[in-house]
Amino acid sequence: MERQANDFEKDRAREYRKKAVGSHDQNAPLFADRYEIYARDPYASAFTYGRKKLFERIFFLLEKNVPTDGEVLDVGCGTGYFLTLLGKFGYRAFGLEPAAAMRERARSANPDIEIADGEISRLPFADNRFDAVTAIEVFRYLHRRDIINGYRECLRVLKPGGVLIASLVNKYALDGFIFKYLLRLGREKFLDRPAINYCDFTTPRSVAKLFTREFGQSVETYSALLAPLRLAFIVNRNLGRSLARALEPLDEWLNKKKWHQPLAGHLLAVVKKFEQVQR
Ligand SMILES: C[S@@+](CC[C@H](N)C(=O)[O-])C[C@H]1O[C@@H](n2cnc3c(N)ncnc32)[C@H](O)[C@@H]1O
Numbered sequence: 001m002e003r004q005a006n007d008f009e010k011d012r013a014r015e016y017r018k019k020a021v022g023s024h025d026q027n028a029p030l031f032a033d034r035y036e037i038y039a040r041d042p043y044a045s046a047f048t049y050g051r052k053k054l055f056e057r058i059f060f061l062l063e064k065n066v067p068t069d070g071e072v073l074d075v076g077c078g079t080g081y082f083l084t085l086l087g088k089f090g091y092r093a094f095g096l097e098p099a100a101a102m103r104e105r106a107r108s109a110n111p112d113i114e115i116a117d118g119e120i121s122r123l124p125f126a127d128n129r130f131d132a133v134t135a136i137e138v139f140r141y142l143h144r145r146d147i148i149n150g151y152r153e154c155l156r157v158l159k160p161g162g163v164l165i166a167s168l169v170n171k172y173a174l175d176g177f178i179f180k181y182l183l184r185l186g187r188e189k190f191l192d193r194p195a196i197n198y199c200d201f202t203t204p205r206s207v208a209k210l211f212t213r214e215f216g217q218s219v220e221t222y223s224a225l226l227a228p229l230r231l232a233f234i235v236n237r238n239l240g241r242s243l244a245r246a247l248e249p250l251d252e253w254l255n256k257k258k259w260h261q262p263l264a265g266h267l268l269a270v271v272k273k274f275e276q277v278q279r
Helices: 002-026 028-040 046-065 081-088 100-109 144-157 177-190 204-215 228-235 237-254 258-263
Strands: 071-075 092-096 114-116 130-135 158-170 220-224 266-272
Touching (some): 002 100, 046 130, 046 237, 130 144, 144 158, 204 220, 204 258
Parallel strands (some): 071 092, 092 114
Antiparallel strands (some): 158 266
């Protein structure tokens, strides 16, 4: 019985992985377009503004925790835009990306950066190597099983004292994304609509519990993006752009408040490896 449940979980995890990598393989041109727009105007869409806020928070955390010439691995690096930024800030960047079309773009945009093929739950790197590992919008696509294996792998390749920075999806984000997801899931199941990627929703508290339980490690959480701005972009792109510009100081202020963390558009888990992973 237990073995059957285990096999079922394994199949599920494989199915989610296959979907996530396959869909990103197809969507590589879309991501490249989004980042071209980002480079011109970060306020242009919910995606670009969300990435602006996320990247600002991540670079702030890297600056606090990693020497400027430190080695940073970006797992699930997509088209490699963040790798380019890492290089510009002076970090020695490395990438990993399982979707071939994404990887090709990342490599041609960053010819001097080593970008490996592989998956987060089996990183092709030695133990204790990197000063930081980033995983931006990657864990959200993974089954619980792969999430735990992925965290374990990220901790393994980090030097003691190194940091893992992972973005996650807030269950209670004020844009109500969870309802949109459940609706799409229902349409997939009952109306035979196209299959969607799995999304893992979490909270700052459950991330902290998971790290204590699985690895005996403490985690700090941070947030980015005033989530209702995403809704403004859905209503009208120009409205979203204007509101994002006007409300950015409020966005910054709110995302320094602990109580706002579970409600934000992006949640960040930051884990400093201070001891060997226990299990
Ligand atoms: C939403 S995209 C984000 C890409 C990039 N980090 C960014 O912020 O632009 C998610 C990325 O995770 C990658 N991915 C999906 N499953 C993965 C896995 N099991 N291991 C590593 N990366 C994975 C996808 O191929 C895709 O490039």
